[in-house]
Amino acid sequence: MSKFWSSRLQRTEPYVPGEQPNDTNVIKLNTNENPYPPSPEVQKAIQQAASEDLRLYPTPTLQELRQTIAEKFQVHQDQVFIGNGSDEVLAFSFMAFFEPGETIRFPDITYSFYPVYAKLFNTDYKVIPVNEDFSLPIESFYDAEGGVIFPNPNAPTGRALSLLEVESIVNGNPNKVVIIDEAYIDFGGQSAVQLVNRYENLLVIQTLSKSRSLAGLRVGFAIGNSQLIEGLNRIKNSFNSYTIDRLAIAGAKAAFEDEAYFEKVRKRIIDTREKTAESLSTLGFDVVESKANFLLVSHPQVDAEQLYTQLKEQNIYVRYFNKPRIQQYVRITIGKPGEMEKLIKETKHLIPNMA
Ligand code: PMP
Numbered sequence: 001m002s003k004f005w006s007s008r009l010q011r012t013e014p015y016v017p018g019e020q021p022n023d024t025n026v027i028k029l030n031t032n033e034n035p036y037p038p039s040p041e042v043q044k045a046i047q048q049a050a051s052e053d054l055r056l057y058p059t060p061t062l063q064e065l066r067q068t069i070a071e072k073f074q075v076h077q078d079q080v081f082i083g084n085g086s087d088e089v090l091a092f093s094f095m096a097f098f099e100p101g102e103t104i105r106f107p108d109i110t111y112s113f114y115p116v117y118a119k120l121f122n123t124d125y126k127v128i129p130v131n132e133d134f135s136l137p138i139e140s141f142y143d144a145e146g147g148v149i150f151p152n153p154n155a156p157t158g159r160a161l162s163l164l165e166v167e168s169i170v171n172g173n174p175n176k177v178v179i180i181d182e183a184y185i186d187f188g189g190q191s192a193v194q195l196v197n198r199y200e201n202l203l204v205i206q207t208l209s210k211s212r213s214l215a216g217l218r219v220g221f222a223i224g225n226s227q228l229i230e231g232l233n234r235i236k237n238s239f240n241s242y243t244i245d246r247l248a249i250a251g252a253k254a255a256f257e258d259e260a261y262f263e264k265v266r267k268r269i270i271d272t273r274e275k276t277a278e279s280l281s282t283l284g285f286d287v288v289e290s291k292a293n294f295l296l297v298s299h300p301q302v303d304a305e306q307l308y309t310q311l312k313e314q315n316i317y318v319r320y321f322n323k324p325r326i327q328q329y330v331r332i333t334i335g336k337p338g339e340m341e342k343l344i345k346e347t348k349h350l351i352p353n354m355a
Contacts, residue, residue, distance in 0.1 A: 008120065015116040018319055027342060029333040030317040032155075032184070032294050034213035036265045036336070039258035042214070042251045049250035058249055060241040065249050068256050069221055073193050078226040081233065082252075083243045086183055086207035086220025089232070091117055092239075093149075093203060093222065096231040097177040098123045102146030107136055109326060111155045111181065130325075134159050134288055134296075142172030151181040153189050156321065156331045158290025163190040170199045177228065179203045184292035186211035186266050187273070193223050200225040210293055211266050212255045219244055219252040269293050273334045279344045283351060288329075298329040301352050314346045 018031035062082045070077040083089035090113065098104050100122040106114045108127035118125040128140045134157040141148050148169060153160040161169075170178045170192070180192045182204055193204050203224035209215035222232060236243055244252075255262070273295065277287045280297050288296040298304060308320035308330050319331040332343065348354050 008122075011119040011122065013116065013119060015113045019317060021317065023315070025315055027316045027335060027339045029335050029339065029343065030319045030331075031215075032210060032292070032333045033215045034210060034265065034269070034293070035334070035339065036213055036268070038213040038217075038251070039255055039261040041254040041258045041261075042217075045250040045254035046247050049246050052246075054246055056246075058242055058244070058246045060237075062244065062249065065244075065253050068253050069223075072256055073223055075193070075196060075223055076226065079196065079223055079229055081222040081224075081229045081236075083220050083222075083232075083236070084248075085209065085218040086181065086205050087113060088218075088243060089205050089220045089222050090114075090149075090179075090181065092232050092235045093177075093179055093205070094118065094121045094123060096235045097179070097203070097228070098147050100124075103144070104146040104148065105141055105144040106149045107154065109134065109154070109157060109323070111151050111183075114149055130154075130157070130159075136161060136165075138165050138168055139172070141169045144173055144176055147176040147178065148173055149179040149181065151183060152192070153184045153187070153290065153292040155184065155292065156294065156319065156326070157288050157296050158184075158292040158294055159288060160189040160291035163192065163195070166190075166192045167195060167199075170195065170202045173201060175201070177201050177203055179205060182206045183210055184294075186262075187270055187293045188291035196224050200227065203228050208252055208255055211269075212262060213265065214251065214255060217248050217251050219248050269334050272337050272340055275337070276332070276334060276340045276344070279340075280347075283344070283348060283354065294331050294333045296326070296329050296331050299351065302350060304328050304330050307347070307350055310350050311343070311346060316343055316346060318343075 065082055066077040066080040069080045094117040103124040103126050105126050105128055108129050131137055152166060166180060178201055182191055185191045196202050203222055205222045207220040277295055280287050285297045285299045305320055308318055311318055
């Protein structure tokens with residue numbers, strides 16, 4: 001490594017995002033995007049914003065969008081923080097709440113960005129292995145020295161904790177911040193947002209990338225006690241006061257205002273998930289119970305990496321993780337029904353004695 005680089009970089013082991021192919025003919029089931037476009041209101045609002053004030057900086061407090069989110073979740077706007085995708089909100093949270101030298105906990109298996117942030121920000125961490133069925137051993141998260149973070153539903157397993165289980169982890173860490181990453185919560189999980197007024201150590205992070213079809217807009221947010229939000233604001237204001245731009249503000253606001261569209265899309269995805277799970281089970285797959293917009297699946301007669309490669313040859317992209325415990329699995333994002341039918345058809349050809 002060049003001597004001009006900071007020693008911090010020696011600790012990094014960058015997160016590798018899923019593939020983003022340029023070919024538009026690809027059936028893209030590899031990075032948990034929404035197969036449906038955002039609400040038509042979003043495009044209108046962005047066009048309107050583009051024709052107005054791009055000359056000017058956005059309002060750094062993001063007051064209007066914070067108010068929209070606060071109303072939706074029935075909290076005060078001082079309890080809302082907005083960032084450039086939930087990845088940025090997560091990064092700010094690591095900086096704001098996790099002390100170097102105090103060991104935080106997160107599950108193994110989980111979102112692969114957590115160890116990356118921990119290393120970058122010099123946070124010690126202990127991973128808690130998930131159970132055989134990929135559920136979380138709740139009590140192992142109690143009394144963490146430096147705080148806790150986990151996704152609910154978990155990624156890439158899709159398994160969800162009940163609200164009571166989440167609450168018991170929050171309760172089990174009264175003096176430390178517990179961060180629940182709810183990127184996939186709208187596909188069937190129980191959100192912990194309703195607990196934020198009871199627990200001052202609870203921070204819930206969500207995104208518009210999944211259930212609101214806006215991965216390309218980059219908007220994520222956190223809801224919690226106003227003191228936690230103030231902590232995030234301090235990091236933001238020491239770093240980049242304008243986390244999201246005028247187009248993103250307008251688009252996000254419009255997305256929250258079209259609840260009917262949101263409900264329609266998320267129900268469709270849940271319905272497609274259940275049907276896909278059933279079809280894959282019929283083909284002999286082990287399908288991990290999922291409350292997210294993806295399924296983690298394995299087949300006793302099919303090598304997972306080979307399945308990933310062979311589907312890719314057919315222009316169907318799924319996700320393969322070359323990691324212990326999930327090496328025999330692929331993760332399939334839920335697409336449109338027609339896309340899932342093609343996936344099932346191609347997969348069938350790859351199972352011995354089924355073709
Ligand atoms: N958390 C989890 C668990 C995720 O899977 C993702 C998406 N890869 C994110 C957070 C980040 O999403 P975004 O930055 O698009 O909001």
